[in-house]
Amino acid sequence: MRTLLWGVLPYVAVALLIAGTVWRYRYDKFGWTTRSSQVYESKLLNIASPMFHYGILFVLVGHLMGLFIPESWTDAVRLKEHAYHVISLYGGTVAGVLAVAGIVMLIYRRRTKAPVFRATTANDKLMYVVLFGSLVMGMWAKLTNSTFDHGYNYRESIAPWVRSLFTLQPKTELMVGVPLTYQIHVVMALVLFALIPFTRLVHMFSAPVQYLFRPYVVYRSRDESQLGPRPERRGWERTGS
């Protein structure tokens, strides 16, 4: 079980994430969209959606800091564990509360506004369960394992384990003593990663940064291959009958 959860599942999730994204990009560009429901209802969305998105972006930044800045580095700049804990507790809680409050409002909107609910697929519902679950479990794990001046130091267990995944030598033993809430959070997050390419969450990969650099008006030439009848597919050539 230890190997399965902390040695196999992460690789399966990342493999699904990458392969799924490539597959979706190749075969479903037309379905690759935010599928916004703002035309149905925009009052709630105008508050909740930026709240959630900015919240989750801060959460992402927090995770990157927590997982990929080793404790030895912060020690080197003489940042004490206590100070680090305070930053991570308050910063993380603010970001988490933003994201959770945002998603709660979004789910409320999705459930109560009839047109939005009608436009919700089973795929969306599954995605919401996993996304909401991992968010709430993350908050739960952090807050139940923390007091104001001391908290669970994941930088001695979870963070080194995550980094060990990248060297292809997962130190699964590090995850053994980790509180259960953190473990559930990690597993749910991995499931979420695996789901990304197969849900509307793919829109996160099309953040339009290139907009900052391109000229305003885009010109394109007509696709010459699109003029006239489409070429016959191999094996389907007409026989002249």
Added chain:
Amino acid sequence: MRVMAQIAMVMNLDKCIGCHTCSVTCKQAWTNRTGMEYVWFNNVETRPGQGYPRRYEDQEQWKGGWTLNKRGALKLKNGGRLKKLAGIFSNPKLPEIKDYYEPWTYEYKNLTDAPLGDDYPVAEPRSLISGKPMKIEWSSNWDDNLGGATEHGGQDPMVEKTRQQAADKVKFAFEQTFMFYLPRICEHCLNPSCVASCPSGAMYKRSEDGIVLVDQDQCRGWRMCVTGCPYKKVYFNHRTGKAEKCTMCYPRVEVGLPTVCSETCVGRLRYLGVILYDADKVTAAASTKDDKALYEAQLGVFLDPEDPEVRREAERAGIAHDWIEAARRSPVRALISTYKVALPLHPEYRTMPMVWYIPPLSPVVDALTETGFDGEEAGNLFGAIDTLRIPLEYLAEIFTAGDVAPVRASLTKLAAMRSHMRAVNLGEQPDPSIAESVGMDARTIEEMYRLLAIAKYEDRYVIPTAAVGDAQRLEESALPDSCSLDYEDGPGMGGEGPFGQDSGRKNLPLVTIENFHRLRDKQTADEEPRVEDIKEGS
């Protein structure tokens, strides 16, 4: 000089009878799919009226188009690149479906299935958006023929503007009011703000013919284009989550056929043709400081294909010979640049629109005749133009950013043409001073008359094909030379993918096939489908 070609349109509003044939045929051709129920690529508005979507011309509310910043440079009214990206998680300036109108159907099943009772069963309206019973309160042309104008007419943003200048000009009392029809499609602008607003770069202007299109594979549904377009002619397909817009019927135009709206126009009021313009001048012209000078500035961007220098440059820019020849014969160029009777729609949005309008003159002759004067006598006509029932100020707010002079010039030319042609038809000697007084001569007036009154199909639509050498093959391609059901994942492949019905590799929604199947399913079904099923589109 960088010569580019543009397929442009002119509509003669004098001839529009408001029959909505263009809207209906366009809808049948392009937007009769679920997700697009509320969308009309072509709509006909009664003016004064709020338009579709309601009050779309109020850019202080909707923030469409361009404006000038402090340094006098163009910027998007809804904010520049950074502001767009920072606000990408929601778009507060996006019209909701209810700003257009909530589409509906009726519970027809109740007519046949209702149990026996004392009352006649009725087919109640059901929203196509929520599936719930709804009260029908608005639609795309709810204020058709001034319906409700005494109550809603004052909400027309252009009426509000006109009244600021001339308080008593627009009246809605029955005996004093006026109206005309304004058919609208996408303007296929030279400086399109929708294209500039698209974060994904999915919207583009085709370099060959200037048609503005949305790449359905690249659109990510950020919805900025809907806000960016001041004419609100980019729509959000709420089922596929992608933007769609008028395509200028490019598959038809490519083979030399007019757009569906033009082809089916009962009044034959639409003209299609090529205009050559200097792409290097567009930005400077759109940045003209004075709103009222934008009309002249746009005229200055257009190039004269009779000029050998322009023709040489056009050929150097790779424009095909038949396109240059088409530009010389272009009815659109004649009406816009030669006779100067056509005017742009809202030049103050600074998008350089390319669907122009000849302002309406009609009621003046009858009105004059009723007062006992000779309604077609030039002196009477010219004098009457300033006191037209359709106030010049109102027309000017729509066509020339409030400058009355070009509207008056256009209307006097039309009046002079009537007076001149009456003399010709009555066998009298036309008075040359009439033509001179509007800066024309007898010959140009008669040419303009031919173009406005009796132009035949091939005179109204001068459309060069996409590739003249291949014309024959292309014409055939309009009718596929194989079975029309023969395409990848075609009908019969059936089923839903994991991402819903609209996912998968598709080029364009194949409308006729979708309809064919829906109709067949309906005809062979045992039961009338329930409203909810209609929404699902099965």
